[in-house]
Amino acid sequence: MNTSMGKKAGIVLASAFGLALFSAGPLVLSATAEEVPQGFKKGELAPEPAADMIEAGKRVYFTKCVWCHGVDGAGDGPGADRLWPRPRNFNQGTFKIRHTASGELPLFDAKKPTPGQNDLFETVTHGLPGSAMPSWEGILTEEQRLQVLAFVTTQLVKDRKFTDKQSEAQTILQLADLKPKEATEESKKRGSELIVEKKCVECHGMEGRGDGNAFNLKDDWGFSIQPANWHKCWNFRGSRQDPYNVKNIFRTFSTGVNGTPMPSFADNTSIDERWDIANFVNSLCERDPEGNPLSIDPQTDKPKVNFVLPSNPVEGEIPTDMENEAWQKTQKRLIAMGGQITHKPRNFVNRIDDLWVRSLYNEKSIVYLIEWDDRTKSMAEGKLPWAPTQVNIDVKEQDPKTGEEGSIAAHQNNYTVYNDAVAIETPVKWQDLPAPIKPRYLFGSNEQYPVDIVKWEADGSLRAFKGTGWDKDFEERDNYEENLKVLKSEWKNGRWYVMIQRPVGNKKDQDYDEDTLFEMGKYIPTVFFAWDGHNGDAGRKMAVSAFYYTFMQPPTPQEVYIYPFVIAGGIVLLEAWVLTRRANKRKGKTL
Numbered sequence: 001m002n003t004s005m006g007k008k009a010g011i012v013l014a015s016a017f018g019l020a021l022f023s024a025g026p027l028v029l030s031a032t033a034e035e036v037p038q039g040f041k042k043g044e045l046a047p048e049p050a051a052d053m054i055e056a057g058k059r060v061y062f063t064k065c066v067w068c069h070g071v072d073g074a075g076d077g078p079g080a081d082r083l084w085p086r087p088r089n090f091n092q093g094t095f096k097i098r099h100t101a102s103g104e105l106p107l108f109d110a111k112k113p114t115p116g117q118n119d120l121f122e123t124v125t126h127g128l129p130g131s132a133m134p135s136w137e138g139i140l141t142e143e144q145r146l147q148v149l150a151f152v153t154t155q156l157v158k159d160r161k162f163t164d165k166q167s168e169a170q171t172i173l174q175l176a177d178l179k180p181k182e183a184t185e186e187s188k189k190r191g192s193e194l195i196v197e198k199k200c201v202e203c204h205g206m207e208g209r210g211d212g213n214a215f216n217l218k219d220d221w222g223f224s225i226q227p228a229n230w231h232k233c234w235n236f237r238g239s240r241q242d243p244y245n246v247k248n249i250f251r252t253f254s255t256g257v258n259g260t261p262m263p264s265f266a267d268n269t270s271i272d273e274r275w276d277i278a279n280f281v282n283s284l285c286e287r288d289p290e291g292n293p294l295s296i297d298p299q300t301d302k303p304k305v306n307f308v309l310p311s312n313p314v315e316g317e318i319p320t321d322m323e324n325e326a327w328q329k330t331q332k333r334l335i336a337m338g339g340q341i342t343h344k345p346r347n348f349v350n351r352i353d354d355l356w357v358r359s360l361y362n363e364k365s366i367v368y369l370i371e372w373d374d375r376t377k378s379m380a381e382g383k384l385p386w387a388p389t390q391v392n393i394d395v396k397e398q399d400p401k402t403g404e405e406g407s408i409a410a411h412q413n414n415y416t417v418y419n420d421a422v423a424i425e426t427p428v429k430w431q432d433l434p435a436p437i438k439p440r441y442l443f444g445s446n447e448q449y450p451v452d453i454v455k456w457e458a459d460g461s462l463r464a465f466k467g468t469g470w471d472k473d474f475e476e477r478d479n480y481e482e483n484l485k486v487l488k489s490e491w492k493n494g495r496w497y498v499m500i501q502r503p504v505g506n507k508k509d510q511d512y513d514e515d516t517l518f519e520m521g522k523y524i525p526t527v528f529f530a531w532d533g534h535n536g537d538a539g540r541k542m543a544v545s546a547f548y549y550t551f552m553q554p555p556t557p558q559e560v561y562i563y564p565f566v567i568a569g570g571i572v573l574l575e576a577w578v579l580t581r582r583a584n585k586r587k588g589k590t591l
Contacts, residue, residue: 036171037101037254037264037266037267038266038271039173039174039175039178039254039266039271039274040101040171040172040173040174040254040266041171041172041174042169042170042171042172043100043107043170043171043172044170045162045163045164045165045168045169045170046107046108046109046110046112046162046163047109047163048154048162048163049110049146049150049153049154050110050150053110053146053147053150054147054150054151054154054155055151056144056147056150057144057146057147057148057149057150057151057152058151058155060140060144060148060151061148061151061156064136064139064148065148065152067079068080068083068087068132068133069087069088069089069090069156070087072091072156073089073090073091073152073155073156073157073158074089074090074091075087075088075090075221076089079132080407081407081408081409082348082349082407082408083131083132083349083408083409084223084224084349084408084409084412085131085219085223085225085409086219086221086223086407086409087132087133088133089221090152090156090157091156091157091158091159092157092158092159092160092220093105093157093158093159093160093162094220094259095119095120095123095258095259096128096237096238096257096258096259096260097119097122097123097237097238097257098119098255098258099116099117099119099172099173099175099251099255100119100170100171100172100173100255101171101173101255101264101266102255102256102258102263102264102266103258104168104169104170104171105160105162105168105170106119106120106123107119107120107170107172108120108121108149108153108162110146110147110149110150111146113142113145113146116175116176120149120152120153121145121146121149122238123238124136124140124145124148124149125137125145126238126240127240127301128237128238128240129234129236129237129239129240129243129301130235130236130237131237135240135241135301173251173254173255173266175247175250175251178250178271180246180247180250180275180278180279181272181275181276181279183279183282183283184279187275187276187279187280188276188279188280188283190273190276190280191276191277191278191279191280191281192280194269194273194276194277194280195277195280195281198265198269198277203217203227203261204227204228204230205227205375205493205494206493207231207284207493207494207495208229208230208231208281208284209229209230209231209373209375209493209494209495210226210227210228210229210230210373210375210494211375211376211493211494212227213227214226214227214375214376214494215375215376215413215534217260217261219259219260220259220260223407223409223410223412224409224410224412224413225260226375229373229494230281230284230285231284231285231286231373232285232286232373233248233282233285233286234285234301234302234303236248236249236252237252237257238251238252240301241296241298241301243293243296243301244282244285244293246275246278246279246282247278249277249278249281249282250275250277250278253265253269253274253277253278254274265277286303289331294334300336302354305334305335305336306333306334307546307547307548307549308333308523308548308549308551309335309357309359309526309548309549309550309551310330310331310333310551310553311359311360311361311366311550311551311552311553312326312329312330312359312360312361312553313360313362313520313552313553313554313555314326314360314361314362315362317362318360318361318362318365318367318487318501320487320488320499322369322488322497322499326360327358327360327369330358330359330360332356332357332358332371333356333357333358333548334354334355334356335354335355335356335357335528335545336353336354336545336546337350337353337355337528337530337544337545338350338543338544338545339543339544340442340540340541340542340543342442342470343442343470343540344397344540345395345396345397345539345540345541346397346540346541347535347537347541347542347543348408349535350532350535350543351374351375351532351534351535351543352372352373352374352530352531352532352543353543354372355370355371355372355528355530355545356370356371357369357370357371357528359550361504361518361552363504364503364504365501365502365503365504366501366502366503366504366518366550366552367487367499367500367501368424368499368500369488369497369498369499370422370496370497370498370499370500370528371495371496371497371498372422372495372496372530373494373495373496374420374491374494374495374496374532374534375494375534376534377458377491377496378417378418378419378420378458378534379417379419379420379458379459379533380417380418380419380459380533381417384418384419386539388455388461388463388465388474388476389465389473389474389475389476390473390474390539391443391470391471391472391473391474391539391540392473392539393538393539395416395418395536395537395538395539395541396415396416396536397541413534415534415535415536416536417533417534417536418531418533418536418537418538419457419458419459419533419538420457420458420491420496420531420533420534421455421456421457421458421529421530421531421533421537422455422456422496422498422528422529422530423455423456423528423529423530424453424454424500424502424526424527424528425441425443425444425451425452425453425454425467425526425527425528425529426451426452426516426524426525426526426527426550427439427444427449427450427451427452427516427525428449428450428451428452428466428513428514428515428516429449429450429513430516430524430525431517431519431522433449438525438547439451439525440470441544441546441547442470442540442544443467443468443470443472443474444467444468444469444470445468445469446468446469447468450466450467450468451466451467451468451527452464452465452466452467452515452516453465453466453467453474454484454500454502455529456486456489456498456500458489458491458533460486460489462481462484462485462486462500463476463481463484464476464477464480464481464484465477466514470540477514480514480515483502484500484501484502485500485501485502486498486499486500486501487499487500487501503515504517504518504552505517505518518550518552519552520552520553520554521551521552521553521554522551522552523549523550523551524549524550524551524552525548525549526547526548526549526550527544527545527546527547527548528544528545528548529542529543529544529545530542530543530544531543
């Protein structure tokens, strides 16, 4: 978003919405009609599925689901230890995404896959963003999805029973009948005030980036969890394929998230107030420069990626103020990041899933402004036990033993803390590479085709390296480091802002067997790396992007601005001449 930092701070305060979600324990509502919250009404429990449907669902479960959720549905399958958050443990009957009141079982009817009336079916159909739970639509038929849920709800939910009328009730949010309130400035302002009033910022942070209480929250099973980042609505649970729909936020705020510290606020807010909160939180999600929702890729359920990173020309010094007009007119590019899982030490749980990058250049330098969300500012205590050039370093890979005690979810927030860091990699001899050949994305291929790596770390250091392979230590380039400069490095309210300046080079004075030459109008392969120090990231344990392309856009020629006036002037003169000639002819005829 192109709002100023000051405005962002105010917005963040308002963001308290999510914090409220995590600030209190769930409230189980009474079944008496008098205490049904606004917007809810009592419903009837669905009948138990047929025996043949349950048996068919068992076959689906042990083909597709057992690998994460486990033989007995306890969330302890063979793949579970590598996942964070952990797969759902079905045994207690605790489900997050529901249209039912806090503490209640979700809606499920084996004969009625109606949108808004069958919570578990929608979860299996659409998956859960921000987790390893995928969408099964297109993989399992509608019948198979209903069958596997019939098996889960009757055989794997052990502590409760979906058909037990004595102990279970269903108080259903009538979301389809509730018309969203218009997202006016007044509504969003009131929502921001309510968020503060409900203490949401204590968990979700001042700007809603999930940094308020980022590392002390646990779910009902004792595993570490984190508050939602409201700026990434595509990661909201229960919002896949529809992330900017304000109803998703209203639902979560009304029902709470069972199994987590996120409570329901249905009993202490009105419907109108919940819409205000939802409108405010929805306004925080990233948008394009015109304020429109980002286009979502249906294959990834993340914002669509443009692999060309434009760098705009400026005259004179490149401004260091992010609010400068030159930066504000420069389009941000979303850089998708994934955990490095090709070589040890692998990063199976990557906490940095994207960067936002802008770039400007002048005749001497190119500057990258890199922003990314990170719930904590991480810096290593004391001197690191390896040299900056070392690649093969001894850090703990996320490779747990079988069983919950040693799982990734159990280890989160307990890793040795290293420096947060970000790096930019460009091939040195990119001009010599015939398309579509590129050096290997991970630190280059060999001595023949090395890569140029510029790395910034949270301790303030900025270094230049030569990379010649994923398993080879870097060569430090002290002479080149003299030409690098950090123009800005700031961590604020869950977000890093780092501005790195490097030379564009010129063919006369530099050796392009060593340095990357940035040429105007050419597509220069560029890779980004990021390390979350709190996640124990160091060396090859990091987040990495695919190849993007830095494109230094040529300056607009002066003629582009002059020609329209020249042409317009010519047209006016021509028209005046034609009109004058006609007038003179008419005068001649009258005479």
